[in-house]
Amino acid sequence: xxxxxxxxxxxxxRNLLRYIxxxxxxxFSSIQPVIFLTLFxxxxxxxLGQNSPYGAYINYLLPGIMIQTTLFGSLNTxxxxxxxxxxxxxxxxxxxxxxxxxxxxxxTMSDMLRNVVVMAIMFIVGTIYGFRFMNGFLPAIMMFxxxxxxxxxxxxxxxxxxxxxxxxxxxxxxxxVFIFPLTFASSAFVPVQYMPGxxxxxxxxxxxxxxxxxxxxxxxxxxxxxxxxxxxxxxxxILLIFVPLSIWRYRKS
Numbered sequence: 058x059x060x061x062x063x064x065x066x067x068x069x070x071r072n073l074l075r076y077i078x079x080x081x082x083x084x085f086s087s088i089q090p091v092i093f094l095t096l097f098x099x100x101x102x103x104x105l106g107q108n109s110p111y112g113a114y115i116n117y118l119l120p121g122i123m124i125q126t127t128l129f130g131s132l133n134t135x136x137x138x139x140x141x142x143x144x145x146x147x148x149x150x151x152x153x154x155x156x157x158x159x160x161x162x163x164x165t166m167s168d169m170l171r172n173v174v175v176m177a178i179m180f181i182v183g184t185i186y187g188f189r190f191m192n193g194f195l196p197a198i199m200m201f202x203x204x205x206x207x208x209x210x211x212x213x214x215x216x217x218x219x220x221x222x223x224x225x226x227x228x229x230x231x232x233x234v235f236i237f238p239l240t241f242a243s244s245a246f247v248p249v250q251y252m253p254g255x256x257x258x259x260x261x262x263x264x265x266x267x268x269x270x271x272x273x274x275x276x277x278x279x280x281x282x283x284x285x286x287x288x289x290x291x292x293x294x295i296l297l298i299f300v301p302l303s304i305w306r307y308r309k310s
Contacts, residue, residue, distance in 0.1 A: 060156060061156040061158060061159055061162075064155045064156045064159030064163070065156070065158075065159040065162045065163045065166065066163070067155075067159070067163065068155075068159055068160055068162070068163025068164065068167075069162075069163040069164075069166045069167045069170070070167075071163070072137065072163060072164060072167035072168075073167050073170065073171075076171065083171065083174065086130065086133075086171070086175060087174070087175050087178045089129075090122060090125075090126035090129070090175060090178075090179050091178065091179065091182050093122060093125070093126070094118070094119070094122050094179060094182060094183060094186070095182075095186075097118055097122065097246060098114060098115050098118055098186055101114070101246070102114035102115065102118070113186075113187045113188075115183060115186045115187050115188045116187075116188055116189065116191070116276075116277060117273070117277075118246065119179070119180075119183040119188045119276070120200060120269060120272040120273040120275075120276050120277075121243075121244065121245030121246055121269045121272075121273070122179065122183075122245070123176055123179060123200065123201070123204045123272060124203075124204050124207065124240075124245060124265060124268045124269050124272055125240050125245055126172070126175055126176065126179060126204075127172045127175075127176065127204045127205065127207065127208035128207070128208055128211055128236050128239075128240060128265070129236065130168060130171060130172045130175060130208060131165075131168060131172075131208040131209070131211040131212040131214075131215055132211075132215050132228075132229060132232035132233070132236065133168050133171070133215075134161075134164050134165050134168050134212040134213075134215040134216045134219065135214075135215030135216055135217075135218045135219025135220075135222075135228040135229075135231075135232055136215075136219060136225045136228045136229050136232075137164055137168075137219070137225075138160075138161070138164060138216055138219040138220055138228075139219040139220070139222060139223055139224055139225045139227070139228040140225040142219075142220070142223050143223065143224065143225065147160070147307075157304055157307055157308060158300075158304050160307060161213070161216045161300075161303050161304065161307060164212075164216065165209060165212040165213060165216065168208075168212055169205055169208060169209050169212065172204070172205060172208055173201075173205070176201055176204060176205075190276055190277075191276070191277045191278050192274075192275060192276060192277060192278035196274075196275040196276065196278070197275065197276060199275040200272045200273075200275040200276045203268060203271050203272045203275060203285065203288065204268070204272060206288075206289075206292055207264065207268040207288060207291075207292060209292075210291075210292040210295040210296050210299075211236075211295070213295065213296060213299040213300050213303055214235075214295060214299050215228070215232050216299070216303040217299050217302050217303045217306055218231050218232060220303060220306040220307055221306060239263055239264070239265045240265055242256060242259060242260050242263070243260055243263065243265040243266040243269055244260065244266045244269050244270055244273075245265065245266075245269045249261055249266065264287075264288060264291035264292075264295075266284075267284045267285075267287040267288040267291060268284075268288050270282065270284035271284040271285040271288050
């Protein structure tokens with residue numbers, strides 16, 4: 058166990074050093090969510106914020122954008138692993154006395170830590186636009202924790218996809234195939250009750266909606282309705298399935 062943790066930290070550090078050597082990666086991964094936040098707030102905020110019980114639309118929007126941003130960031134896990142496979146780095150890892158789980162765990166941990174930086178930037182921009190926490194300090198921290206927990210689980214899905222397709226461009230496209238519908242058919246940007254009935258049934262029972270509702274409840278004090286517990290059930294199920302699948306795929310690739 059100790060060796061696995063040390064191996065995981067070594068891989069995590071290796072991936073984080075890449076952002077230091079290539080700061081443009083962190084810059085562009087941070088600027089995209091800021092553009093999303095700005096466009097949604099100022100393009101749709103006037104129409105959607107008129108009947109908002111939370112005041113300005115930015116208060117409703119920011120928790121949803123946080124979840125969306127961390128999910129998009131989690132796709133980097135699959136893209137990075139596919140890129141490492143294409144360059145032969147995974148083969149070099151196999152030749153070393155590394156834990157099989159450490160390669161994927163280190164990648165998911167580094168991407169989660171990168172998400173912390175991106176969320177901090179988004180929070181600063183959201184505060185400039187007028188976002189305010191309405192539920193105290195500890196629930197505010199839980200909003201960030203909720204986004205990180207969920208993104209960590211999706212990183213393992215992305216890891217399996219990246220190891221399966223073995224190409225970084227394909228891994229990115231394959232990731233967006235399931236992330237886009239889940240994100241936009243959720244409560245991230247508009248209340249679910251404004252959707253058609255058949256879409257409401259899907260939106261109300263998928264993990265992104267539970268994550269957004271939990272994050273929004275922590276930030277604004279809106280009714281939780283067990284959203285956080287539903288999310289934890291989803292996270293546990295995703296990890297139980299995709300952690301062993303990813304490790305198996307790594308061994309077989």
